[in-house]
Amino acid sequence: MTTPEQSRGSPPRKRAVLLALRYYGRQMARLRRFTVPAMLLPALGNTCIFYIAPLIVAHLVGRLAGPGLAGLGAAMP
Numbered sequence: 551m552t553t554p555e556q557s558r559g560s561p562p563r564k565r566a567v568l569l570a571l572r573y574y575g576r577q578m579a580r581l582r583r584f585t586v587p588a589m590l591l592p593a594l595g596n597t598c599i600f601y602i603a604p605l606i607v608a609h610l611v612g613r614l615a616g617p618g619l620a621g622l623g624a625a626m627p
Contacts (some may be wrong), residue, residue, distance in 0.1 A: 578585045
């Protein structure tokens with residue numbers, strides 16, 4: 551019985567991975583108009599969720615906590 555470390559770099563497995571990567575690469579090149587948005591839009595969504603939304607919330611909290619009018623009307627502009 552072999553350990554997982556010994557079978558990890560086996561030649562048949564390497565060939566199978568390279569073959570799969572070759573097929574995926576060809577498919578991505580052939581369907582470029584779908585591939586580019588499919589790769590970029592999730593990254594844009596993550597950026598909006600994790601960075602932009604908290605900045606908007608922090609800005610609203612800063613407006614409500616600052617001097618002047620405090621209420622929904624002050625936060626709307």
